[in-house]
Amino acid sequence: MTTTADPDQAAIPAVSFDTDPSSYRHWTLELDGEVAYLRLDVDESGGIVPGYELKMNSYDLGVDIELYDATQRLRFEHPEVRAVVVTSAKDRNFCAGANIRMLAQSSHPWKVNFCKFTNETRNGIEDATEHSGQTYLAAVNGTAAGGGYELALACEEILLIDDNSSAVSLPEVPLLGVLPGTGGLTRVVDKRRVRKDRADVFATRSEGVRGKQAVEWKLVDEVIPKRVWDETVRERAAAAAARSTRPAGAQGIPLPPLQREETEQGIRYRHVEARFDRPLGVVEITVHGPEGDLPDTVERVHALGADFWPLAMTRELDDLVLRLRANELELGTWVIRTKGEVEDALAFERVIVEHSRGDWLVNEIRHYFKRVLKRLDVTSRSLIALIEPGSCFAGALLELALACDRQYMLEGLLEEDAQEGEPAQIVLSDSNFGAFPMSNGLSRLGSRFYGDDDHVAKLHQETGRRIEAAEAMELGLVTDAPDDIDWEDEIRIMLEERASLSPDALTGMEANHRFVGPETMESRIFSRLTAWQNWIFVRPNASGPDGALRRYGTGRKADFDRKRV
Amino acid sequence: MSIDYSEKIPNNVDLAGDRKLQRALESWQPNFLTWWKTMGPAVPTEDVYLRTAVAVGREGWAHFDHVAMEEYRWGVFLAERNADRRIAFGEQKGQPVWQQVPGEYRADLQRLIVIQGDTEPASVEQQRRLGETAPSLYDLRNLFQVNVEEGRHLWAMVYLLHAYFGRNGREEAEALLQRNSGDLDSPRILGAFNEETPDWLSFFMFTYFTDRDGKYQLGTLKESAFDPLSRTCEFMLKEEAHHMFVGTTGVDRVVARSAELMREHDTEDIAPHGGIPLDVIQKYINFHYSVSLDLFGSEQSTNAANYFTAGLKGRWQEERRKDDHVLTEDAARIELVRDGELTTDEVPALLALNNDLRTEYVSDCQSGLKRWNRVLEQGGIDARLYLPHVGFNRDVGLFSDHHITPKGDLVGPDVWEANRDRWLPTEADKTHVRSLMRPVYEPGRIAGWIAPPSHGINDKPFEYEYVHFP
Missing domain, CATH: 3.90.226.10 (2-enoyl-CoA Hydratase; Chain A, domain 1)
Structure with a gap:
């Protein structure tokens, strides 16, 4: 499939959400007493649909289905786990976010569903931290770009390796003409309390921010030199585990495959x-x-x-x-x-x-x-x-x-x-x-x-x-x-x-009626960030044949319609 | 299918087998009777020689007898179902017609039915006091016949609302009795149905021109893809024919009598001799024709186009037309005023459907004029009656912002004002006509401003005692 084909004409493949750790292709779940390590190790040729390679630890829906499964199993099968470290098994590369070729070839509904599901999973990660005494830490041991950094943002603490090259970034706007739509823009200002002018600079600077500046701007909590990386991560995880209210000696319950007749x-x-x-x-x-x-x-x-x-x-x-x-x-x-x-x-x-x-x-x-x-x-x-x-x-x-x-x-x-x-x-x-x-x-x-x-x-x-x-x-x-x-x-x-x-009108109308009153970070992610993202997704500047999303990686620049709307 | 009169509500829709509908209609029935007693004919009668439907087929569907009016058997009658009927027009042309209301069109269909239904009791209300001045028992009987049939048409629409539109439909059926003609707080929906029918000339004009609009509206609904509506309207059209007859022959007889008086007294000014001068008749035609044209709505209408495309409302005699019945590629010419001149313009045919229906109506109206002019000719009178231009005295549509004379000349407001009394009934005209309205209730006698009919009802003589008083 080439990026010039119209994605909205393609058939939508059927998706199954069944998986378990023994069949993960992209994650490993390592249990070490009170601490669990979720290591992202994306199989490049393991896309959920054909047409792209999941290079540089980038993800698609299939990768995220495994992540969702892992977060659920950690809560039900592993009550002994009090802290979860999300990190990468790849060298110098934490996660490059959602795969761009996948996005470019996907139909609009597929993109929207994918974003909704990944958002829900990240909200679930925060829910586990808040309500289950399972605190998630992001051990960002390489570059975290776009959805990679957004995954880190869903964690309670972000630790960044200080190797003078690993950076966190949200390059969606400058490189792809879309938004960091998995909570990125919202969590930066809302959860991390990054000042809005800095957030603006950060979200338009494709190379991102690293080292001390990342700490100063509150984009990460701590930068840790490479040589003490592993032990510091262990210490931080242990400290988080120690704060947990989880009972000692609890026995998990297995989540067997669902019986389903289709x-x-x-x-x-x-x-x-x-x-x-x-x-x-x-x-x-x-x-x-x-x-x-x-x-x-x-x-x-x-x-x-x-x-x-x-x-x-x-x-x-x-x-x-x-x-x-x-x-x-x-x-x-x-x-x-x-x-x-x-x-x-x-x-x-x-x-x-x-x-x-x-x-x-x-x-x-x-x-x-x-x-x-x-x-x-x-x-x-x-x-x-x-x-x-x-x-x-x-x-x-x-x-x-x-x-x-x-x-x-x-x-x-x-x-x-x-x-x-x-x-x-x-x-x-x-x-x-x-x-x-x-x-x-x-x-x-x-x-x-x-x-x-x-x-x-x-x-x-x-x-x-x-x-x-x-x-x-x-x-x-x-x-x-x-x-x-x-x-x-x-x-x-x-x-x-x-x-x-x-x-379309029904979707908009229902969403408006369902959510009244106060906003929370979570509601803003769905109501503001997602709504804007979905608008941008259908605009020619992103998904038209000459749009940034479709032109990405072709060596040609996007041809924008310059009118502000 | 014959009509079952053993039931509380006569019907040919197997009401007995539909407990829910029966319950709904039976709870509406007392409210209808209360409405009839308070808003129906004001003259007390013992019984009236009325026609009652006994079957909906071609063969003898009517039965005549003296009936106490409040015991008239209003009921629910639909034309026979054609099991193979298919949608004749619009984007679903060729598909089987609907036996249920598709949710997508619920609101539109309900609106169409409510508007149609609202006119039926309205005319009964408008004509409520007319019986007090009937020129003969024959005419009084015809008035009541029209009234009971309008009442039955209300039943027909209420049946549809009850049977197919759920609770919302029942509420609308209730509201049909709560709005009243001329009521300041709760008037009838269409303006023309809030004017009292003050005299018998107006009544004949109303039944000729305004009921004829009803006939054309029913004709478009008869084409509807919603089969129960179609079958309901098909049967209503048969009843409507009688109303047309009352109007046509009523004007015939007024014209004949005026001609007679003109000859007798050798003058056009027959008012002093108890007649209605021809120019007054012409002014009444001008008025009733022009307000009835307003009922067709704007010449260009997206609503009408949407109804057509969806299959809700067709054209007059849709199936006899020789085109694709979809009309997306067709054009039509409409008359309008541009740059101070009357001219025509080409517009998409779909948008000009109101104009199309009005055109059919206008040519039908012409036939009445021919008839009345023949009466004049036979009476040896040279003057002729005519239909005014479609743009004359209009409040709705493309001509509403302009002044157009009956002959079709575009004029300024000053000319219009100066001639208005020549074209439309004046207070003096109306007062004169009203002064002639004296009841004649003796069998075989008739008022002096109108000729007797050439035949009685159902082969009875004119002298027959069509109405008994208590």
Whole structure:
């Protein structure tokens, strides 16, 4: 493939997110007691799709899928790890960032999905540092350019080797005409507190900054001479580990491969299923509530491990979201249902609430579900919750509905099941008031009723009670509550109407409505940096035949349209 | 398919088998009856000789009998379904028609149906007091026939809203009864339907010109890819034909009587002799024709183009037209004013669909003029009636900023003002016409300003007692 071909005409390859350390091609995970070493050693010929070589430790989606897998396994399988050192196995080269030829040959959706996923993984790294007592350190033992430096920025500490040649840099603007879109621009000023004029100089200087100046500008925390590099890194890691709150002697739980059945019509896991309606552009997702006995002790939770319903369901949902986002671009509306007993869902949730402070595993599960909900929040699909009889949108599972753009709840019963069963119910629990914050730092209820704290407080008094459609409507928890006369038509017409709207306008509209109120670094990365990046990606100055991205490496200069927009 | 009158709501849509729809319509029915009692005909009657639909097919679909009006069996009647029907125009031409509302077009279809539906009860409201001055029992009966059928057309639109548009549709159906003609707070949607019909000449003009606009609008909806709408409108068109008949023959009879009086008294000024002078009739034509032209909307319309392309609304007799029915490559000429002159311009055919429909309407209106002029000719009168220029007295579209005389001359505001009373009914004209409006309720008798009809209803004589009073 040449860089002159139009990338948006190429077929989008199917992506799988399955991997484990024994099959990593680009990373090695070395465990040394409390400290783990993640060494980037990219296999040049190991691109996830053909057409480019991953030179100079540059990465593509495949490399990042392994990184994501490693961060997840460190949290669940290796509770003994208190500090993680991200470094390079290559000489004088930490990481050159996202592979440029890969970007140049990729379609727009592929670039956007790739950036979203890498952003989520880096946010996850920060989440592990903050909530799991697994502090990430970047041991930058060679040049870190672009996405390479952005990976370091996601770590709590950045150590740079002082060899008079290794530099950190964000060369995207001067060399490629795009942004350091994996949090780079945001974290430099927001997390590292680099002054904005220096950040401006830094982000337009392709060779970057090294040595003492890098420390002075706060781009790194410390520069370390080559001869004491290894031992200093070890010391810093040990110090970080010592600050950790992780329990001693904890036993990890293995994360076995997911059981997944894929057909033309959908994807089915043990607790989650997705059915495709291609003519309508809809995926019908059903999350099945817990079945079987409730584990009565935390020991039992550990014994169940990956089979413990909340973890098993969350892993499946995570995988489904990633697959649908990457592989099913034309299924623009996700209809989300749950199925199960409200009581069971609440009982399982109580185990989580009870132990999430005291038990590392339960704590990890809570944060994992939080991250998957955040994935939903930034998913560029219309999300519609259908709350029907037999559903179990209660407590934590209710967050699934609240993450949706609209919620429809059936009032009463449909004619055919009018003889038996109970009407649809939802239940609020403490979990809906802050256990699963969005990237803006608010709960989904807090976002929904932004500026109306009284109403949120009123809702807090309604916890634990079964709320039926009419009351849910009154409390503002659902968009509409049609009865059996209207249900079928309303839902059909709503879905068809949605399918007829511009996908781009919907993406923009939904993202604007989902995130209200305060900004956080995380929300800024998605709302500001990503939005600008995606705009730049479609502009001819970047991705046109004469744009900087496509001209890179051809020996020819980009031909810019000079108009500022 | 025959109509089931054993049901609470007569229908040929198997209402009994659709519990949801039945519930929706049955809860709307009492509100409709309340509306009919408060906003329907003001003259109390015992019963009226009315036509009721009994089947929708070609063979004898009507049944005549004396009926107490509030017991009239309004119902839901659709023309027979053609299982092979395909979309005849637009970008989905050739595909099977839709039996359900596609979500993509929900809003547009609902809007079209609501606007059509709003006009039906509006005319009943406008004509509410006319019964008090009917020139004969025959005419009174015709008025009520028109009224009950407008009421049924409301049912037809409400059926569509209830059956296909969910809760939103039901709310719109409710609102059709809440808006009222001429109501300051909650008027009918289209301006022409907020004017009271003050006298019988206006009524005949309204049924001739304004109901004819309705006929053409129904004709475009009959082409719709949304099959239930198409079938509904097809049957409504059959009923609409009677309204046209009332208008056409009504004006016939006024013209005939005026000619008679002119001859009898050998003068054009027949007002002192209890007749309506021809120039007043002409002014009424000018007025009703021009306000009805406004109902076709702007000559150039992107809405109309979008409706056509989407398959929602076709052209008049779409399937008989000899073109590609897609029109993306075609052009049309429209008349307009440029640089102080009336001229024509070529525009994309898709944008000129309102103009296309209006053109069909205008040539249909001409046939009435021919008829009335024949009456004059037979009456030995040399004067002739005519349709004014399409640009005359317009408030909507390309001519609305200009003054154009009935003959089609572009004039300035001063000329317009100076001649306005020659072209449009004056207060004096209206007062005179109103002064003639005295009820004649005795069987076989008729008011002096109008000739009796040549035939009665359903082979009954003119003298038949079409209406019984309590």
